[in-house]
Structure formats: structure tokens, C-alpha cells
Amino acid sequence: MKKVLVTRKLLRSCEDKASKLFNSHFNSNDELYSQKKLIELSKGYDGILSSLTDKIDKNTIEKLPETIKIISNFAVGFGNIDIEAAKKRGIAVTNTPDVLTDATAEIAILLILGACRRANEGINWVKKENWKWSSDFLIGKQLTGSRLGILGMGRIGRAVAKIAKSFGMEIHYRNRSRLSPEIENGAKYHESIKSLFSVSDVLSICCPATKETKDIINKETLEYFPTGAIITNVARGDMIDDDAMVQALINRKIYAIGLDVYKGEPKINPEYLKQPTAFILPHLGSATKKTRTAMADLAIDNIDEFFRSGTCKNKVN
Numbered sequence: 001m002k003k004v005l006v007t008r009k010l011l012r013s014c015e016d017k018a019s020k021l022f023n024s025h026f027n028s029n030d031e032l033y034s035q036k037k038l039i040e041l042s043k044g045y046d047g048i049l050s051s052l053t054d055k056i057d058k059n060t061i062e063k064l065p066e067t068i069k070i071i072s073n074f075a076v077g078f079g080n081i082d083i084e085a086a087k088k089r090g091i092a093v094t095n096t097p098d099v100l101t102d103a104t105a106e107i108a109i110l111l112i113l114g115a116c117r118r119a120n121e122g123i124n125w126v127k128k129e130n131w132k133w134s135s136d137f138l139i140g141k142q143l144t145g146s147r148l149g150i151l152g153m154g155r156i157g158r159a160v161a162k163i164a165k166s167f168g169m170e171i172h173y174r175n176r177s178r179l180s181p182e183i184e185n186g187a188k189y190h191e192s193i194k195s196l197f198s199v200s201d202v203l204s205i206c207c208p209a210t211k212e213t214k215d216i217i218n219k220e221t222l223e224y225f226p227t228g229a230i231i232t233n234v235a236r237g238d239m240i241d242d243d244a245m246v247q248a249l250i251n252r253k254i255y256a257i258g259l260d261v262y263k264g265e266p267k268i269n270p271e272y273l274k275q276p277t278a279f280i281l282p283h284l285g286s287a288t289k290k291t292r293t294a295m296a297d298l299a300i301d302n303i304d305e306f307f308r309s310g311t312c313k314n315k316v317n
């Protein structure tokens, strides 16, 4: 039986499944392993089932034992792993696409609604118990008829588009390549981010974190948006220059933001907490029982497939 180090606690049924297939080491206290501890613990193991909280950088990869042949990331994103360094060492890296698309799109829509309809301010008022209804109390922005820009029209972006369309939003997008008319389904493609941002009453960031997308929302690009736009992010915090974003909220260039992901999370830029117009969640995109079970099962299946066939359809490097 292959030996697999599972870095974070999984749902019970998933750990049961892993136990049947591998000689597995589980993390019952759900401790966050340091890079040093991860390297130490992987001695004698054939594979690692990692999570997005494990920073498996070049230095860590170079120190992993020779026996490690696969890192199966329990996430669709894999920015936490240096996939090129892994490739050089002959370590396959896999991810869990598809299974979290709908759950993440739901959170993307929650962020859009929460930011547009001033949910954070509303919750704060309810807690104070002294709110007074009036015809202009907490007036927000309605989705019907507004333009939604989607940055990254992959699986999640397309799922967001589908739901947003049913709210009566007009869909615009920017993607590395234009989609076929059938998949576009009426969404308008933009050749540049400037063109996309300039028509985005609301933006939903759904693209992967790459060198090209790092800080794509910055002081300069924030100027491209219509004044009073709303920006939401369900992908990765890397895409946003937080200082520029906070400033844009303060000077009302940006009306509100909805964020589920942050640079350096769980430590987030403290300024976000001070902004009443920031509707913020703690990285809940895939957090449903159905989805987390499917993700862990797929991460396990990826390892199984890899050891049986020497490769895996969800290999990313």
C-alpha cells in the first residue's frame, strides 16, 4: 500500500476512503504544519494530500524526500505550490477542478449581493437595535439591468454568468482566449482589462492567480471603472493591491467590495475591517458538505489514479 501524508483534517467519510486505499497519516488535531514539519513528516511517504494552507514553495520542494511522487492539492487553485519546482523533481501536482464550481459561484453571487445591497452595514444596524426604517434607509444598488464584468471566464466564471443572467444582469468578460459563441451565451468578450473594467458596474474576479494577474486591481486600473463600481473576488487575494483598493473605497471611486479571499490570509489588511462598505467572508467558496466531500474524494482519487497509471487527468504540471 502506498503511504500518503494528509496535511489537514478531512471530513470523516473522506478519511475513511483514504484509509481503504492508502496507508495514510492523518492530522487529527488539524494543526497547521510549518514547512520544516511538512518536510520531516513526509519522510518515508509516497505522496502528500495538501491543502491551500500549505505553502509548498521551491525551497520546500527541494527538501522533500525522493520518495514523494505526487502532491495532490485539495483545491482547484494551486498557487500555494511551486509546480515548476515540483516538475523538475519529477513530482506530479494535481488539483480538484469542476466539483467546487457551483459552490464557489454561489459565494461569488453572495458577495455581489452583499456588496451591492450593503449587507455589512445592514447587519451592523440590526445589531445596534436602534435602526429606523425610512424610504432612503440603506439604499443599495440593484442588480437588474446592471453590467457584470467577469475576469476569468473558466468554469466558475461561466457558472457566475449563468446565475447573474437570471438576475437580469448584462454579462461582459475578459479571458485569455475568447469562448465559442455557444459557451459565451450572449456574454460580451473584451480584448483588454481596460475595456472590461470600463463597463463593469460590478466586477467578479474568477481568474487564477498567475504572474500576469498579480495586483491586476491597482491604483491605475481602478481608474478604469465607472465611478461607484462594485468589485468582488472569489478567486485569490493576489489579484488585488489592498492599499489601492482601500483608498478607492474611502474616496468613493468604488462603492463597495465583496471579498472571500485575501493576500496573506487569514491575516487580512486591517483597513478592510474598518470599511462599512466591505462585505467580507473567510474563504468560504467551497465550504459545503457536498463540495468539500467531493473535493477530498477527488484529491484521493487523483493519488490513486496516479499510482495505478503513472499519470492523472488532473495533473497541472
Ligand code: GLV
Pocket: 052, 074, 075, 076, 077, 078, 100, 235, 285, 286
Ligand atoms: C479554493 O479556494 C480552491 O482553490 O479550491
